[in-house]
Amino acid sequence: MLTPLSVSGLLFFKPFFQKTPVRVDSSLQQRRHTLPASEFRNLTPQDAISVFEIEREAFISVSGECPLTLDEVLNFLGQCPELSLGWFEEGQLVAFIIGSGWDKERLSQEAMTQHVPDSSTVHIHVLSVHRHCRQQGKGSIILWRYLQYVSCMPGLRRALLICEDFLVPFYLKAGFKEIGPSAITVSNMHFQEMEYTLSGQAYSRRNSDC
Numbered sequence: 001m002l003t004p005l006s007v008s009g010l011l012f013f014k015p016f017f018q019k020t021p022v023r024v025d026s027s028l029q030q031r032r033h034t035l036p037a038s039e040f041r042n043l044t045p046q047d048a049i050s051v052f053e054i055e056r057e058a059f060i061s062v063s064g065e066c067p068l069t070l071d072e073v074l075n076f077l078g079q080c081p082e083l084s085l086g087w088f089e090e091g092q093l094v095a096f097i098i099g100s101g102w103d104k105e106r107l108s109q110e111a112m113t114q115h116v117p118d119s120s121t122v123h124i125h126v127l128s129v130h131r132h133c134r135q136q137g138k139g140s141i142i143l144w145r146y147l148q149y150v151s152c153m154p155g156l157r158r159a160l161l162i163c164e165d166f167l168v169p170f171y172l173k174a175g176f177k178e179i180g181p182s183a184i185t186v187s188n189m190h191f192q193e194m195e196y197t198l199s200g201q202a203y204s205r206r207n208s209d210c
Contacts, residue, residue, distance in 0.1 A: 162191035
């Protein structure tokens with residue numbers, strides 16, 4: 001069973017400063033001196049509402065469907081928080097990824113709601129960025145950080161995801177390869193399945209703590 005990020009594992013999550021911080025409310029501004037400008041960490045069930053609000057705004061307007069319901073977000077953050085990653089700026093969630101374990105060669109409909117412990121594959125369910133932080137490259141950055149992070153997890157060998165056709169170039173640029181049409185359907189939507197090989201070598205070169 002993969003364990004949540006330990007104290008020593010926090011060495012990976014070094015602050016990543018951006019030139020244009022996200023807008024925060026007055027209560028957060030008053031605490032600005034106590035909050036890191038930028039922080040990457042595993043998500044917890046306490047983050048679920050913020051996660052779902054960002055996800056709902058990002059996906060409902062485009063496809064009419066959320067990849068994960070609020071109950072499913074809570075389920076995955078309870079079962080496998082170590083396979084999630086949130087990007088916080090001055091205490092506010094600006095981008096996130098949620099994953100779970102999977103033990104089959106290809107993703108099936110069951111993979112949308114199940115976590116398989118001690119598996120060699122991480123299924124990336126959703127990557128989403130806050131609406132005020134889009135068009136800033138944050139999606140690419142958090143995906144890169146996530147892939148390097150899970151590359152250091154013992155036993156994990158690859159990442160799988162499904163996406164609509166218009167997102168295929170984004171994931172190809174990140175190093176994924178197309179497997180082919182997915183067997184998974186949501187409403188009338190069809191998806192392409194993508195795979196990324198987790199070698200750990202790229203992260204090892206960038207961070208000797210790995």
